[in-house]
Amino acid sequence: MNEHLQFAEDLDLLAFGLLEPPETAALRAHLELCAECRARFEEAQGIAALISLSTPAAQPPAHVRAALLERISAESARPGHSAAPAHDAAAPRPSPKSQNFWTRPFLGWAVAAAAILIGLAVTIPQNRRSQDELAALRSQVAAKQDELDRTRAVLDLLRSTDALRVHLVSSTAPWPWPEGKVYYQPKNGLLFVASHLPPLDPGKAYQLWLVPESGNPASAGIFEPDAKGNAMLMSHKAPMPMKPRTFAVTIEPEGGAPGPTGPQVMVGEQ
């Protein structure tokens, strides 16, 4: 308790970044161990954030947005994938001869008739193509609607006051340690996000497990991390009706296993 009193009044100063490095280190070490002080520190951070928000908005130049999006696009782009230029300055210009073509009447009419025939020949497949494109668009709209429904379900899960939130950590992996977070509610399903996952060997997959107080673990699904080691898993159906006590991620054969058999990557308890 005395320790709390000793630290409490410095928590505001820490949140504002006002302490000197040795004081900061001591207080941060205490925060690691003390949930009460951590809660107060987080509130102080909230006050600090509000002061940031008090700054009158200023409109940044448009080129920053463009540069940002270009930067992330460049990072995401695969080798060999590039956008076509909007204008091709090197494109050949029509020759003077072709510009005079329509001044020759008979040839002109003949070509016009041929053009109509060619046009008809082109239009019929084009109509078919338009129908295909329409079907593709309908499919895209349905996919977007599906995505929206999924996003709504996830939001319900995140906003739910009784959803279980569990932090999964690794006790064995080298730095940077894999970690993840599970949001779980029997009614709305499950969302799992993870980072710093090591790449998998061929033929392997990560699998998330829900472990009840008693009984067998239930699989929540398999997943693979992206190139940066991030992964996300969503399930709209809860793998088990009750809230599990423990969540764990193991490495299993590709396609998943009926029960955990491989090495444990991270684990978290509520």
Added chain:
Amino acid sequence: MDRSDEASRSQRAETRVPDPALVLRIVNRDELALAEVYDRYGSLVYAVALRVLRDGPAAEEVLQDTFHRLWSIAARFDPARGSLPAWLAVTARHRAIDYLRQRRPAGESEAVAVEIHLPFDLEEQISRNGLMDHVRGALGRLPDAQRNLVELAYFQGMTHTELARSTGEPLGTVKTRLRAALASLRKELAEILRPSKK
């Protein structure tokens, strides 16, 4: 101002994609979602960076860096625990102060640890503009000496020792004034902060 304004604002609020949904899309590498978050909060982040740095090109660099940071760590950002605009503002402030002091940006672990506990509907309060007026009012009601110290500390990133040197006040006085200022702010902003408690 009038009813039609209110109606259009509430209609806008209904059609607005919530921040957590955008964060999830960013986790899924959706560049358009990042663009939308930028359109929503770019001016706020830029304003914070500009306030600290007082230099347009430097603030632009911090602005871009802050959103790039969000792109990089989105999977680790917990929208249920933290407010996105608050995280962006605090990250911009940290990065701007680092820039000001020519320090390298804080390590990943420190930046990720910034989970700001605020009400979940903060984004809506920002869009109404009432929140900023409330905070500005709270700052404005502080005695001048306290407000100056808070602004120097917050926007210049000075430690209390540096503040004492800069203002010529004894260290003890600086600490006492700062603590009094922060206690007043905590009291004034309590009604905003209280709903965040779970």
